[in-house]
Amino acid sequence: xxxxxxxxxxxxxxxxxxxxxxxxxxxxxxxxxxxxxxxxxxxxxxxxxxxxxxxxxxxxxxxxxxxxxxxxxxxxxxxxxxxxxxxxxxxxxxxxxxxxxxxxxxxxxxxxxxxxxxxxxxxxxxxxxxxxxxxxxxxxxxxxxxxxxxxxxxxxxxxxxxxxxxxxxxxxxxxx
Numbered sequence: 001x002x003x004x005x006x007x008x009x010x011x012x013x014x015x016x017x018x019x020x021x022x023x024x025x026x027x028x029x030x031x032x033x034x035x036x037x038x039x040x041x042x043x044x045x046x047x048x049x050x051x052x053x054x055x056x057x058x059x060x061x062x063x064x065x066x067x068x069x070x071x072x073x074x075x076x077x078x079x080x081x082x083x084x085x086x087x088x089x090x091x092x093x094x095x096x097x098x099x100x101x102x103x104x105x106x107x108x109x110x111x112x113x114x115x116x117x118x119x120x121x122x123x124x125x126x127x128x129x130x131x132x133x134x135x136x137x138x139x140x141x142x143x144x145x146x147x148x149x150x151x152x153x154x155x156x157x158x159x160x161x162x163x164x165x166x167x168x169x170x171x172x173x174x175x176x
Contacts, residue, residue: 002083004036004044007054009072009080012054016071019045033146045070053079096157114168121161128154 003146011022022045037090053076060071072080099121105113131151136144 003087005048006048006080006083006087007036008041008044008048009053009076009083011081012070013077016069017054018067018069020045020058033039033150048076051079052076073144074166093152094110110171112163117161117165117168121158121165124154124161128158163167 005024008022011017011025017025021044023041024032026036026041045054045056049056049070053073055071056068056075057071057096058066060066108116128151131147131154
């Protein structure tokens, strides 16, 4: 949860925003970096407000319905820097959801496992192509570095899948 807290505090450090704005930025610009959903963002904003890291005020403009505007507090800025420093220095384990499936690969016939891993490799290739099309950001070097890191990891995953598939295909029974 710390990385999600860091994301929201960082966005609010840049400027005060209402929840809809925050979620739009996450969905449209940061979908490559986080899978945070709207309900999670709103729940976390409420927790950050309860902890004194974020200030929430109601805003009413014209005929629009009332909306909550969130701003980072001085205490929230301290928390932001604490989380930022911790995350930049941490070497957290890289958890790949698909690796659990790899553990049980032997439960399937070899041909089916190879077919499924080929499909996975195609999806990784599509994701790589999508990331390669992402424009450079004007938000500073950090966003671009994060995207480059994700791209490097995906390329490594694609290369590993190529190697694993060659190994598995070498194990396939010879057809007569």
